[in-house]
Each structure stands twice: as structure tokens, then as C-alpha cells.
Amino acid sequence: MTKSLYTEDARTKRRNAAERRFKAYGAIAIGIAMVALVILLTSVVSQGIGAFRQTYITIDVPLPEAKLDKSGTRDMAVMSKVTTIGYAPLLRDGLVNAIAEAGIQTDLSDKEIGDLISKEAPATVRDRVLANPDLIGGTDRFTLLADGRIDGYFKGRVTMASAALDKNTSPGKLELADKLRDAGIMNVKFNWAFLTAPDASDQRPEAAGLGVAILGSLYMMIVVLVLALPIGVAASIYLEEFAPKNRWTDVIEVNIANLAAVPSIVYGILGLAIFINFMQFNQSSPLVGGMVLALMTLPTIIISTRAALKAVPPSIRDAALGVGASKMQSVFHHVLPLAAPGILTGTIIGLAQALGETAPLLLIGMVAFVRDYPEAYSSATGLFGDPSTALPVQIYNWTQRADPAFVERAQGAIITLLVFLLVMNTVAIILRRRFERRW
Amino acid sequence: MEDMYRMDKAMNAQQDTKISARNVNVYYGDKHAIKDVSVEIADKTVTAFIGPSGCGKSTFLRCINRMNDTIDIARVTGNILIDGEDITDPRVDPVQLRAKVGMVFQKPNPFPKSIYDNVAYGPKIHGLARNKSDLDEIVERALRRGAIWDEVKDRLLEPGTGLSGGQQQRLCIARAVATEPEVLLMDEPCSALDPIATAQVEELIDELRQSYSVVIVTHSMQQAARVSQKTAFFHLGNMVEYGVTDKIFTNPEDPRTESYISGRIG
Secondary structure, X not given: OOOOOOOOOHHHHHHHHHHHHHHHHHHHHHHHHHHHHHHHHHHHHHHHHHHHEEEEEEEEEEOOHHHHOOOOXXXXXXXXXXXXXXXXXXXXXXXXXXXXXOOXXXXXXXXXXXXXXXXXXXXXXXXXXXXXXXXXOOEEEEEEEEOHHHHHHHHOOOOHHHHHOOOOOOHHHHXXXXXXXXXXXXXXXXXXXXXXXXXXXXXXXXXOOOHHHHHHHHHHHHHHHHHHHHHHHHHHHHHHHHOOOOHHHHHHXXXXXXXHOOOXXXXXXXXXXXXXXXXXXXXXXXXXXXXXXXXXXXXXXXHHHHHHHHOOXXXXXXXXXXXXXXXXHHHHHHHHHHHHHHHXXXXXXXXXXXXXXXXXXXXXXXOOOOOOOOOOEEOOOEEOOOOOOOHHHHHHHHHOOOOHHXXXXXXXXXXXXXXXXXXXXXXXXXXXXXXXXXX | OHXXXXXXXXXXXXXXXXXXXXXXXXXXXXXXXXXXXXXXEEOOOEEEEEOXXXXXXXXXXXXXXXXXXXXXXXXXXXXXXEOOEEOOOOOOOHHHHHHHEEEEOOXXXXXXXXXXXXXXXXXXXXXXXXXXXXXHHHHHHHHHHOOOHHHHOOOOOOEHHHOOHHHHHHHHHHHHHOOOOOEEEEEOOOOOOOHHHHHHHHHHHHHHOOOOEEEEEOOOHHHHHHHOOEEEEEEOOEEEEEEEHHHHHHOOOOHHHHHHHOOOOO
């Protein structure tokens, strides 16, 4: 009496059920992860996308000689004595004129109308006038930042109800802003300044940008790459291919694995103690930040490089040694090229990790408010020695500010950081695909 | 007639010793892998090492070009003389030695580079070619000697890894002879090949005998009988018997050899 193959016996049924259950668990796990990712991205994008759009006012600003150059000689020393406080009334006059020309009715006072313009705007006008003194005496067309509250109103952050309780703005100003937009004087445009401008003070969130932070992060990545890649690869090649396998190399190996797990803030303390206090490098400089991040990235690079070297089949080493290549020739001519995709991937993942790291940078003073673009090299501070900040630190910094406009900026900065990380990881994948060879 | 010719050839060769191993012992950590092996290998002869798996024949082969140096736990004692020079002497640079003693491995292992670069690599690092046309000539000669020239001459720049298994192994042989070695070590060169590719490689080995002293490790006794003039039988790290191939296979002296050949052990 043999059993039919058409019916499952009890044991097979149980086994198949277990397999189906396991697949379902896997699918559920992936589902949860995907939902979390989608929630994260929607929340960040919906809150942060506003940072990439900004409200601008386009008006003709009168530039009377009597106010801007009392001497009439276009002497730079005289002209630069007029501060932004001297320029602010001119901007207000320009806006009042534009409102009158467009035939817009408003019962706001001139001073209140002036509040619609950002406190950053006079500096824009002043910079252009000082660069082109010929403009004095006439009028010129400027595209100026609108006040942060007005900007927030167009983006939905500020409402009539919230404006009624806000001493920095009023429902009347928002109504005027609506009319200005309808008249084409005020409009919302893509905000390049968010990526290029430096940070701004608490009073003018509309002017705050990531320029300094992106530059600082870029400098640090250069320092990390230049320090961590050669040191990491050289260390891995030595450990993997040349070092005798004994107790000392075991100890080193265990410690490298441990270093990879050390909390990043510990590296910050180390950087503070050694690079700043002992070696007297500049505080807040990308050089110190880069060195600290390089230390932090080294274990990652070493571990991934060693894994890549291990993955090269030993038959390739035998083949090279068999035709009389020296150990070094076999490593550099054959093993290293085959391990290169893995090494590159590890390095880029290490860099991406370093790019998103905040804690150690707080300890070495990169959390400071920096408005001047850092120089790559200057004679006073040396290579990468200018004070600077970094992307993740800038995010941390902005989330601490009181004005909700800065929260939007912080979310926008997160989007920027995520885009950079995405680009780096994509490059890693492309490089791996490009250089991967079959054997 | 053929047998007579072979015997004659083997006898002549015996006078001309190429490699002479004396009391060679190899230890892998605590394991005593090769026990006191002494053997004289003749020039322009194919010498086969046979024996069951793990008997140490590959290990002994790897002593002859000091490939065991690359294994940390391996320790070799005794002397191996090539042309009267002791290669275990600390003054001998293994890199120089391996240019003189080429090796072909069990699994075809071409570099993941073009066919041309595979063969040209050895001559390049040893500085055997003065210029490009010199190198071209060396590559062609090596590929012809590897009996693969006609198959690959039109696609020298294609990757060597794209060839079939048998072609890859002949490419590896071409790569090994490109550096003009005097001894060619082959570690089960046909174990990954089909019978047709095996026949081609065996034919090639017979031709290579004209110019080199060939030492081949094989699992196939038929292969040893077909290609070699002298055969050594290894068992549990000992070299049990060494002699003219026909004698080993027809009239072995040691009972262990006999039982291995007749299929009772191994």
C-alpha cells in the first residue's frame, strides 16, 4: 500500500506551512521597514520642501545722493559710513511707491508696510550700491527677500489667526501681501540662496542658507578622504597580505573591530584633547573636524578593505606567485585591482557615515554661528583652518532656534543632506558595477 | 617498440639529474605531512606523483618552487637541489626560483585580464622583452607551445576567463612556459577538464618534455601511465616507491603500491 504523490502527507503539510509562515514574516518585516521609510521621507519632505521656495518682492528702490553719499564725491570711505539702517527707509519708500502705482488700497502706515521687507534686504541693496556707485542718484530694480512671516503665510505656516497673536506681524500685513502677490510685486520663487547663503541670525530666518555648512562639510570630506583612504588601505593590505598571523596581529584585529564600535562622541573628546588642546590646531576648523572624522572612519575602511581583499580568490595569488611575481607585485598587480570595487564601496560608505556625523563636531566647536565662507587656504589660519560649520551641525543648530521658520530650514537641510548621501551611495553602487569583474 | 623507446629515453635521462631532494620533511603545524622523502628527478622527463588524496604529493610538489613559503604554518626541512643548488638556502630568493620553476595549478586560474596580458605578465615582470614586438613574439611562442595559439590568435585581447576550461588550462600552461622555466610543475592539471581537453593537455605535456623537466601530480593512474616516464607513489606522507613508470604499473615492488594500483587502497 503506497501513498499517492497527489496528496500531501501530514509531515509535508507542516513543513510547507512553516515555510509559508516564514515567508510571511519576512514580507511583514519588509513592509514595516518600507512604511517607516515612507513616513520619514514624507514628513521630512512635506515640512522641508518649503525651504527651497522663498517669497521675494520686486520693487524699484530710489537711491538719492543726499542720503547715500553726502559728499557727492563717490568716496568709498564716505559711502560705506551709511549703514543698512540708513538704507532701510529707502526700501520702504520703494515699496510704498510700488503700492501706490499698482493702485492698491491699504490702511497700514508706511512703517508697517516697511515690515513686509526682510531685515536682510537693506544689506542686499547696500552691497550692490557699494559695488556700483554709479547707481546713486537714480532708482534701480531690486528683487528683495520678503519678511519671514509673509513667506510663512504663503507657505501655510502662518495663518490669519496666528498673525493676530503675533507681535511681529498682523492680519492687515498678510492681506496686503495677498494684494501684492496678485499685483505681481510679490512672488514665490526657487530659493538658490538656501544652498549658497551663509547662516543668518534669529531675526531673519528667510535669509538663512547652507552655504557655509556645505563648504565646511566638503572640506572635511576632502580631509577625511586624503587621510583615511591611504592609511586605511595601507593598513589593511599589510594586515591581510603581509603581517604574520600571531598574537599581536590578533590583538590589533580585535582592537580595530572595537574601534568601529566606539561611540562617535568619544572621538570628539579625543580630537578636543589632542588636536586642539595639545597640538593647537584651530577650533571649529574643517581640518580638525576632518581629522576626527578620519579617525572615526578608519576602522570602517579597514574592515571593508580587508573583507574585499579576503574575497579575492587565493588562486589568483597562486597564479601570480607561480609565474614569479613577488608578494608585492601579486598584491598590487592582481589582488588590489580585483578588490578595488569593494574598497571604493567601503570608503564611500565610510565617507557617508562621516558626512552625517554630528556629535564629535559639537565638541570641537563646529557648532558656532559662522557667517563668513571658510577659505580652503589662508595665510592666517593655514590649510582648512577657517572656522566653519557642517551640514548635520547646522541642522542641529537650526532646530534649536525659536522661530518656526528655522524648523522648516532644518528640514530643508535634512533633505539636502539626504540627497548628498543618496548621491554618494549611488556613486558607490555605480563604481562597484563598473569595476566588478568576474573570475 | 614504443615501450622500448620510452625505457631507453628514461634510462638516458636518469644520468642527467635536474632536481634532487634529500630527506625532505614538511610539517603543517603539528601534522607531519611529508616524511623523509628523497628523490632524484631527471631532466627532459615527465615524472608523475601518484597516491591517494592527502598523501602529500601536492605538498611535495609545492616544495620544489617553495610555494609552501606562502603558508604560515608550513615548515620544511631537508634539502632540495636544482642543478646542484640548494633552493632551501636562505640566500635563494623564491621569486627568482619561481621564474626558473614554473607551475600549473589544479583549477585553471587565468588572471581576469586579456589572453595577451595573461601570457605577457611573466615576461614583463622579469624583463624578458626589450620592446613591444619582442613581447608579441614571446607571447606567440608561448601560446604555440601551449597548443592554443590557433584557437585564440584572433582574440588575444578578450578576457582569458571567457575561454572554456580546457582552453583556460592550456592558457595557464602557456603562461607558465612564457617565462622560459627549466622545470614545470603541474598539480593535477586535468582534474577539472573533460576527457577531450584532458587528451589535448596530455599531448601537450608529452611535447613539453622535449624542453623541460615536467613533474605532474595526478589522481588518474591511467594518466600517469600515459604521460610519464617515471612514477613515484606516495602514501601517508611517505614515498613508497619510485621508478620507471612501466615497472611501477606492471611489477611494483612494494605491496602498498600494488594494492593501490589494483584499487584495493586509496
